[in-house]
Amino acid sequence: MKLQNGKFVYLTRLADTTLVLSHRLAELCGKGPALEEDMALANVALDLLGQARMWLSYAGEIEGAGRGEDDLAYLRGDREYHNFLLVELSNGSYADVLMRQFYFDAWHSLALNKLSASADPRIAEIAAKAAKEVAYHWRRSSDLVVRLGDGTGESHARMQAAADSLWPYTGEMFIADHVDAAMALSGEGFDPGELQKEWLTTVERVFATATLQMPPRDAWMQKGGKQGAHTEHLGYLLAEMQALPRIYAGAQW
């Protein structure tokens, strides 16, 4: 894989992860368990969508094939999507939605801090912009994990079950491949393995306050999303998200 293509893939990983999670959160619009949560989900989805647009636009420029953000979002198939498996999973219960957000926000904050110091000024400025928004996301998701983990027996059991069932999807965030290695070497990206220790410490600290048990560190981890091998969940999401631009090609509104 040529380095330029590697950078395109790297950018689509950031773009697709934020875009797919944004879509999952948008599916909950009008279905939140409380009005405040409904607004929070929509707001977080909106921030992530804005971030995805910036990453996608830049990915299109790097690719140099004339594809813009819409072409990349709406006209790629699932094998061309490079998001984490964690964010494509169907929403499940509200505990699953919150725990997924918590795991992801913890990674996202750390990753954006690293990328803010990227040797590529465009990556650095997008990351610095996004980091301010994600700090706010993280405050909410970690707060709710504590409140519901250390809440009623029922909320505790649901949060623990969500923590355990989503755990095998967290490992992928820290596994480097040749694309990560090349980007880390050029100073444009970072080695994802470097984030793991701090991520674990952060999650552990919140779980301790939330009276939740840490899932086993040596658990078997799912992977493949970053390389385009997805769960059965993503195809349905893309089918819905892409239906309109695919049926009415070039439609404008």
Next chain:
Amino acid sequence: MPAVEQVWSWLAEIPDPEVPAVSIVDLGIVRDVQFSGDQCVVTVTPTYSGCPATEVIAQNIRQALADHGIEQVQLQTRLSPPWTTDWMNAAAKEKLSGYGIAPPNTLISISPRIACPLCGSTRTGLLSQFGSTPCKALYRCQDCLEPFDYFKRH
């Protein structure tokens, strides 16, 4: 060709689409104005990445400048340094308050004391971290009991 200061004053009349009490200049969204030949180059910065008002603001800038005879407008987006509510001037904060929105706190604090824009009491509490737009949170005054928007410090 009008002076750059003149262009700034025209832009200062464009209300923010979501918070019309303040202008896009008040909010610090307009970062730079320059002429390059006949072309007026306006540099803007987004508030929040996904703020839907961004595109409306771009349209409104083009329209306002066209109304003053400037047809050739180039809009540039600048992301760095990222937008902060610290760029909002004191007059803008007063306008927000008069409109019923508590202005952003300048102190760095996790849970700042927010004064009620209606009665001035500081006995207020957070109802929801996220409000009607990405830039606002929802508070309630414990004295006059009215809920109100707080323009989040960002």
